Amino acid sequence: MxxxxxxxxxxxxxxxxxxxxxxxxxxxxxxxxxxxxxxxxxxxxxxxxxxxxxxxxxxxxxxxxxxxxxxxxxxxxxxxxxxxxxxxxxxxxxxxxxxxxxxxxxxxxxxxxxxxxxxxxxxxxxxxxxxxxxxxxxxxxxxxxxxxxxxxxxxxRLLPGVLGNEASPVLDSFSSGLLEHPHYTRPAEFCGLKVPEVLTSGNHQLIEEWREKESLRRTLERRPDLLENFPLSSKQKQWLEQLKGERKS
The missing domain is CATH 3.40.1280.10 (SPOUT methyltransferase, trefoil knot domain)
Known part of the structure; x- marks a missing residue:
C-alpha cells in the first residue's frame, strides 16, 4: 500500500x-x-x-x-x-x-x-x-x-488494481507520449453524425491502425511539440507525412 x-x-x-x-x-x-x-x-x-x-x-x-x-x-x-x-x-x-x-x-x-x-x-x-x-x-x-x-x-490511479481496466492508464493521453485517439459509443448515429465505419467493422487490426493514426493526427493538430522527441516507427513516419500533406491541401 x-x-x-x-x-x-x-x-x-x-x-x-x-x-x-x-x-x-x-x-x-x-x-x-x-x-x-x-x-x-x-x-x-x-x-x-x-x-x-x-x-x-x-x-x-x-x-x-x-x-x-x-x-x-x-x-x-x-x-x-x-x-x-x-x-x-x-x-x-x-x-x-x-x-x-x-x-x-x-x-x-x-x-x-x-x-x-x-x-x-x-x-x-x-x-x-x-x-x-x-x-x-x-x-x-x-x-x-x-x-x-x-x-x-x-x-x-496508476497503482495496481485501482482502475477497473488495467489497460486504461496505459492508453491514456501522454502515457504513450502521444495524445489519445477519439472515442465513440452508442448510438452509431446521433444528430446526423455517424461513428467511423472502421470501429463497427469488427476488424481489430484495422481498428488498431485507425486508433494509432488518429492519435498521431490529434497530436499533430493539438500538441505538435510532443512529436519532436517521439520515437516514430517507419509506419508512423509515413502516416505523419500523409497527415501533414492533408493539412496543406
Missing part, C-alpha cells in the same frame, strides 16, 4: 477529494492511504505562528522552517520501515509536472507533499528537506493544496 501524507494549513480542503471517486476506491482497496496534517500543530510558541517577515524586507510572508521540519520528522519516526519517502514541495518554481513524473512517483512506497502558502518557503526547506519540487503549470495559485490534489489523483 502506498502511504501519502500531505502537510497543509487547510486540511479540510482534502476531505471531499480523498473521499470521492477513484481516490476513495483506492483507499477501500487498500492500494493507498491518505493522511492530511495541519503543520500549524507543530509550530512553537503560544500563537502557533508558521510564517514571518522575510529577512532583507519585501512583500508577503515566508513559511518558517521549524514547523515543516518537525512535521516531516514526526512522520518519519512513525514510519520507520520501508523505503525513505519522496518529499515533494508544491512550488511554482519546481519542475513542470508530467505523466512521466506521475508514473515515476507511482513506483514509490511513501510520498510526503508539502503545500505552501503566503509568499514562499524558507530556503532551508528546499536545501535540506525535499527530494522533489513540482509545479502543475506556469501560473500561481493561492496555495499548494490544489496542486497536491492533482499529483495525488494522477499517481493513485
Amino acid at each position: 502506498m502511504r501519502i501524507d500531505v502537510l497543509s494549513l487547510f486540511p479540510e480542503m482534502f476531505e471531499g477529494v480523498f473521499q470521492s471517486s477513484i481516490l476513495k476506491k483506492a483507499s477501500e482497496k487498500q492500494a493507498a492511504s491518505y493522511n492530511v496534517i495541519n503543520f500549524r500543530e507543530f509550530a512553537e510558541g503560544k500563537h502557533k505562528t508558521v510564517d514571518d517577515y522575510p529577512y532583507g524586507g519585501g512583500a508577503g510572508m515566508v513559511l518558517k522552517p521549524q514547523p515543516i521540519f518537525d512535521a516531516v520528522k514526526a512522520i518519519q519516526q512513525e514510519r520507520k520501515e520501508g523505503q525513505p519517502p519522496r518529499i515533494i514541495l508544491m512550488c511554482p518554481q519546481g519542475e513542470r509536472y508530467t505523466q512521466q513524473k506521475a508514473e515515476e512517483l507511482a513506483k514509490e512506497e511513501h510520498l510526503i507533499l508539502i503545500c505552501g502558502h503566503y509568499e514562499g518557503y524558507d530556503e532551508r526547506i528546499r536545501q535540506e528537506l525535499v527530494t522533489d519540487e513540482i509545479s502543475i503549470g506556469d501560473y500561481v495559485l493561492t496555495g499548494g493544496e490544489l496542486g497536491a490534489m492533482v499529483v495525488v489523483d494522477s499517481v493513485v
